[in-house]
Amino acid sequence: MNKNNKNYYGSLSSLVYDISKPPGTSIDGDIEFYTQELIRRDGIVLEAGVGNGRMAIPLLRKGISIFALDNSSEMLEIYNKNLKKYNMQSDSVHADLKDFKVDIKFETIIMPNGSFCLIDRNHILDVLNNFKNHLADNGKVYIDLIFPTSFKPGNVHEFDFLIDNDDYIKIKNKSISMNWIEQKTYTELEYKRNSTTEIQHFSLWWYGVEEFKNILMNSGFKDIHIIENYNNVKNLNLKTLTFIFGK
Template identity: 35%
Template structure:
């Protein structure tokens, strides 16, 4: 029934978050925290390459993984445009069976929050630990809870060219305070010369975490040297629920 980051979603994402577009300084922050890492770095949820391509251009050994073929196609084209041909993996990263390991793993833009259940989150953290070399670094963003009104609809218009564009309707369906999730429907309509030619319906379940809760989850898997930072200022304590929080953790043992 639902599309999973299909062609219309990909088009809107790339229009609104093109390659190199920094969200509140996140690209610079991640580049700074990766300084000195010369081995392979895995970006999870690489999308169309918004952060991935700039990090490649700065000399980092980047590999990307995403479940969306459409997103990866654009990422590949963007990389080729600047003379790169990076390794891009189309798979569910939480169960990806690869045996390669990485010196660092990054998960920007709160992609981790898209895992809808506690079981998936636990499995994902174990997977992250497995994929890191001893001493490897994990950096990921989390969004704190927000308070949308159930039934609220937000519509936006995204112009492709003089004759075509995409409208996007976001509708909040449910907020589950016990399960810590917000469910949203995203309906994409593509129009050419005023005629509707394509539609996509996407369900997005966003899960949030308390800061202490998430630190305990990281520790339970085995991560050490855990820090958190607000709004891309390293180790600055968050003071507002509207801030983006970035966790950093390290795998110490060879396990």
């Protein structure tokens, strides 16, 4: 896998993700929402960009079958460790969403926690097309989109992320730019642990609601529903929209 890919999760960023969001850490109620939705559905669920299994492992524990896909071998290694730790099993594949091929038709494809916003805008049609090819006829896709409501260009946040006693990762998080034309934010993240340094060039793309509906319809999807903030009415600020659709 291409580790120069701009949004790639290497060993340090994957480790930080796992320690800060271990399996079962719900973000704004997303695990509760997906559990409720998926428990009603049969068949295998593809989690596109499974990460460390934050979401997948609690779903597996509810008896939902998960097929995991990620383009980061470091993340998948952590996912496999977490599966062992929780005594769970799931098939996984190391591949990129834009060109993966597996011989399975999924009843459901989920892409929670804004992972879709990590996909380079030039590749989203390939990813959606690939989802369509891997979706069962009556299948459904769930994609969370997040909005950069709190992004402030120029913000720099430096801190030590503790791993264990004297073991820590120095993190520098620099919010560099908000590109209104290309609809993307750019953040540079530097992780330093002893003599290892990892830089993550992190871009997140955002989409307007009508724009994304049109993208989905032009990609051959239909029955599009939108859920705000995982139905959590107490959350007054819009942060996440979940698009649910079929083909």
